[in-house]
Amino acid sequence: MPANHPSVSRSLSEPPAPDASSQSLGASAWKPRRVLIAFVATIALALAGRAIVSGDGTWPLIGIAIALMLLTVAPVGLALLLANMDATPTARDFGLVRPPLGRAIALMFAVVIGVTAMFVLWSAALGLDEDAGSPLAERLGTEGTLNVLILVMVLTVLGPLGEEFLFRGYIFRALRNWRGVWPAAITAGVLFAATHIGWLPLALAVTATVFGIAMCLLYHWTGSLYPCIAVHTIGNSLALGGVLNWTWQVPVLIAGSTLAALAICWLIARRLDDAHLRRHSRRVGAQAGRVS
Numbered sequence: 001m002p003a004n005h006p007s008v009s010r011s012l013s014e015p016p017a018p019d020a021s022s023q024s025l026g027a028s029a030w031k032p033r034r035v036l037i038a039f040v041a042t043i044a045l046a047l048a049g050r051a052i053v054s055g056d057g058t059w060p061l062i063g064i065a066i067a068l069m070l071l072t073v074a075p076v077g078l079a080l081l082l083a084n085m086d087a088t089p090t091a092r093d094f095g096l097v098r099p100p101l102g103r104a105i106a107l108m109f110a111v112v113i114g115v116t117a118m119f120v121l122w123s124a125a126l127g128l129d130e131d132a133g134s135p136l137a138e139r140l141g142t143e144g145t146l147n148v149l150i151l152v153m154v155l156t157v158l159g160p161l162g163e164e165f166l167f168r169g170y171i172f173r174a175l176r177n178w179r180g181v182w183p184a185a186i187t188a189g190v191l192f193a194a195t196h197i198g199w200l201p202l203a204l205a206v207t208a209t210v211f212g213i214a215m216c217l218l219y220h221w222t223g224s225l226y227p228c229i230a231v232h233t234i235g236n237s238l239a240l241g242g243v244l245n246w247t248w249q250v251p252v253l254i255a256g257s258t259l260a261a262l263a264i265c266w267l268i269a270r271r272l273d274d275a276h277l278r279r280h281s282r283r284v285g286a287q288a289g290r291v292s
């Protein structure tokens with residue numbers, strides 16, 4: 001074949017495609033055995049947070065705020081660490097993609113109504129008081145601007161972000177690789193509830209499990225983590241607003257917290273995709289160098 005043949009020219013001008021072994025397998029490569037590591041680490045983070053909040057009062061409030069925010073966002077780093085052990089993750093692997101809007105809104109509405117109704121009925125049946133689900137507010141207190149800001153950041157912004165990123169974005173995906181949707185959703189829901197023991201009354205473990213399962217199914221049905229984060233943020237905002245006896249402030253809290261959590265997720269998604277693109281470019285460059 002002559003050197004000036006079109007096919008030869010194209011092969012010399014185009015970079016070689018990466019081979020199959022160099023391509024990221026993404027979430028399909030996540031191993032379910034690492035879920036145990038994630039669960040134990042999350043329990044340790046929860047115990048550390050409880051120890052800080054229930055301390056002897058020697059910690060300054062600003063120190064408590066910083067420590068709690070770091071512990072609350074740590075599950076994001078944990079999920080990224082575990083995912084990188086198996087394959088280079090992208091934003092899509094964690095579900096950080098735009099969902100079908102109409103479907104997502106309909107499913108979010110159904111989940112919020114269903115979980116809220118279940119919580120109200122369960123609490124009424126067991127005679128739980130309305131503050132039963134707010135131990136952090138009880139321990140930290142609700143007096144003072146800084147106290148309220150800590151509660152808002154931990155409970156309605158970073159908390160939903162960290163928990164959804166780890167439990168739905170990583171744990172559910174890893175378990176789904178192993179046993180399919182329903183076993184993965186139930187297992188992830190039980191693990192989610194277990195990490196809240198000590199922060200929630202034991203009687204609310206059932207509702208926490210149902211919520212965790214519902215979030216997994218919402219993630220599966222929409223293909224996106226964003227609706228899960230939004231629903232989680234809305235639920236926590238409603239609960240915190242009730243504890244603080246807020247009225248008109250609740251819609252503001254819901255809107256602000258949801259936008260903040262989603263914005264942070266969007267930044268994480270951009271960072272993941274940029275890092276993945278850089279690694280892919282380096283691989284292509286290395287392969288092109290070997291060919292030449």
